[in-house]
Amino acid sequence: MNGNPADRNAQAAVPLNAGLGGRPRWLTRGLASLAGAAMFVAPLMALLLIWAIVVPLFGIDQRVFPSVAAVGAAAMESIRDGTLIRHIGASLLRVGLGTLIGVVTAVPLGIAMGVSPAVSTFLTPLFRFFSVLAGIAWIPIATLWFGYGFGAIIFVIFNAVFFVVTYNTLLGVSTIPLALRNAAASLGAGRWALLTEVLLPGALPNIVTGIRTGLGFAWRGLIAAEMIATNVGLGYMLFVARDFYRTEVIILGMIVIGALWLLIDRLLLVPLERSTIERWGMVRRA
Amino acid sequence: MSILLGAWSAYTKMTARWPGVAAVVPFIPLLLLWTAVAQSGVFPRAFFPGPADVARSFVTLTYKGILPDYLQDSLLRLITGAAVGMIIGIPLGILIGTSKWAHRIAWPILLFFQAIGDIAWLPILLIWFGFGLTTMTFVIVYTVLFPVVLNTVLGVESVPRDLARAARSLGASRARVLWEVTLPGALPNIITGLRNGLGYGWRALIAVEMIVGTSGIGFLMFDARRAGSTVEIVLGMIVLGLLWYIVDAWILAPIERATGRRWGLVTS
Numbered sequence: 387m388n389g390n391p392a393d394r395n396a397q398a399a400v401p402l403n404a405g406l407g408g409r410p411r412w413l414t415r416g417l418a419s420l421a422g423a424a425m426f427v428a429p430l431m432a433l434l435l436i437w438a439i440v441v442p443l444f445g446i447d448q449r450v451f452p453s454v455a456a457v458g459a460a461a462m463e464s465i466r467d468g469t470l471i472r473h474i475g476a477s478l479l480r481v482g483l484g485t486l487i488g489v490v491t492a493v494p495l496g497i498a499m500g501v502s503p504a505v506s507t508f509l510t511p512l513f514r515f516f517s518v519l520a521g522i523a524w525i526p527i528a529t530l531w532f533g534y535g536f537g538a539i540i541f542v543i544f545n546a547v548f549f550v551v552t553y554n555t556l557l558g559v560s561t562i563p564l565a566l567r568n569a570a571a572s573l574g575a576g577r578w579a580l581l582t583e584v585l586l587p588g589a590l591p592n593i594v595t596g597i598r599t600g601l602g603f604a605w606r607g608l609i610a611a612e613m614i615a616t617n618v619g620l621g622y623m624l625f626v627a628r629d630f631y632r633t634e635v636i637i638l639g640m641i642v643i644g645a646l647w648l649l650i651d652r653l654l655l656v657p658l659e660r661s662t663i664e665r666w667g668m669v670r671r672a
Numbered sequence: 673m674s675i676l677l678g679a680w681s682a683y684t685k686m687t688a689r690w691p692g693v694a695a696v697v698p699f700i701p702l703l704l705l706w707t708a709v710a711q712s713g714v715f716p717r718a719f720f721p722g723p724a725d726v727a728r729s730f731v732t733l734t735y736k737g738i739l740p741d742y743l744q745d746s747l748l749r750l751i752t753g754a755a756v757g758m759i760i761g762i763p764l765g766i767l768i769g770t771s772k773w774a775h776r777i778a779w780p781i782l783l784f785f786q787a788i789g790d791i792a793w794l795p796i797l798l799i800w801f802g803f804g805l806t807t808m809t810f811v812i813v814y815t816v817l818f819p820v821v822l823n824t825v826l827g828v829e830s831v832p833r834d835l836a837r838a839a840r841s842l843g844a845s846r847a848r849v850l851w852e853v854t855l856p857g858a859l860p861n862i863i864t865g866l867r868n869g870l871g872y873g874w875r876a877l878i879a880v881e882m883i884v885g886t887s888g889i890g891f892l893m894f895d896a897r898r899a900g901s902t903v904e905i906v907l908g909m910i911v912l913g914l915l916w917y918i919v920d921a922w923i924l925a926p927i928e929r930a931t932g933r934r935w936g937l938v939t940s
Contacts, residue, residue, distance in 0.1 A: 606872070
């Protein structure tokens with residue numbers, strides 16, 4: 387591409403679009419986010435280094451705190467025999483399924499209730515009460531109703547997501563100015579157009595915030611529920627390792643839990659939240 | 673129809689005069705529905721107790737003194753944890769918020785440790801401290817700490833630099849700038865952080881009491897689970913929900929609103 391003089395001309399003619407230094411914009415942005423990622427990882431690497439130095443230096447007992455090498459070996463071993471993947475897979479499947487069911491049922495319900503101001507003011511305290519209870523508090527009764535295992539855990543996660551998302555959707559729909567709805571209706575929008583072009587986009591930032599909060603509770607609920615009520619999953623992996631004093635497996639599990647949540651939150655939920663809020667901000671300005 | 677509308681307008685008038693009514697009345701149809709389902713016998717009574725059973729067990733457990741005792745234990749743990757979390761969290765947050773380098777170094781570490789989450793610490797804490805109060809307190813402090821620190825940092829950074837500079841050039845010492853500019857400026861965020869932290873801490877407390885507890889509402893519920901007594905589980909859930917609702921809606925939310933409003937006045 388650089389060999390063609392016409393192309394070079396074209397590049398020189400539009401320096402503003404190409405960004406500073408003639409680099410394409412996606413590259414500059416990519417490099418910037420790469421540098422940002424490096425800045426983010428550096429302190430964690432430093433922490434790892436301190437860990438690697440301190441544990442052998444003070445001769446800390448393996449049973450109290452494992453060395454980096456021991457955790458690495460545990461990671462390699464559990465990856466090789468497939469147990470780590472199995473536990474992660476089970477946990478993610480539960481969170482994914484529970485969240486999916488929760489969101490799919492909560493959003494329509496929230497919108498349906500939010501459309502009428504009377505209904506929404508009446509029901510808000512109820513949903514507030516239940517979103518307070520969401521998650522962990524349901525573990526005992528869920529295990530009683532569904533038995534120990536998959537059903538109980540899915541129920542706990544569904545619960546953590548459902549009430550928080552419904553409450554937030556309700557809030558989102560009821561904060562849409564009535565004038566906007568009336569304007570759309572008087573310009574000839576039908577019920578369907580009103581739903582897809584006013585109510586849903588208007589409530590979207592709240593819905594996404596609700597999903598993020600709910601998923602935060604669900605993730606914690608999942609770990610707790612797995613410790614109590616199952617035989618596979620990350621929480622179970624940690625709790626069984628405790629029985630055998632295998633601290634290296636515990637630390638490995640904690641790192642995996644932290645890293646997974648950080649990835650889900652930073653790469654999926656935060657960008658989603660930001661993009662919906664930005665979009666709505668633009669819509670309101672226009 | 674007109675009767676319904678009349679009732680509704682009377683209801684809105686009443687809630688406008690006493691806002692407390694609006695927080696109570698919606699629960700009445702729910703209670704009725706619950707009673708109806710329990711009475712209809714769709715679900716076996718042992719799995720799905722009615723309100724009357726729960727009320728009876730509330731009276732019994734209160735009379736025996738179990739419920740007040742457990743409630744006191746849980747609240748004491750939560751308050752201790754929250755206090756320690758704030759005492760550590762607020763200074764740490766201010767330190768990280770005022771220094772750019774401290775922020776760069778600490779932010780990823782904070783996010784990572786927050787992501788690990790309270791309950792995942794439980795197994796290793798059990799190895800370190802055994803089943804007991806230290807483990808529970810550690811988990812709650814840990815849960816409260818991170819939202820407080822992260823929000824304090826955000827709050828400190830949201831205070832316009834010019835305000836601190838103006839105070840400095842008018843002769844305020846660093847300590848006074850901290851006390852009279854940074855801290856009040858960050859206060860709304862600190863309160864928000866505390867509110868979030870307590871929300872998470874409350875849930876963590878329940879989980880910890882279920883797993884390591886020998887007392888507390890979480891233990892009450894899990895012990896009832898072992899005995900297969902649904903009534904006490906439901907009672908525990910209602911107590912938990914009510915308690916947190918009261919704390920959040922009547923104590924934390926007003927404080928949050930008040931600090932926000934005050935700060936709003938200061939800037940204008």
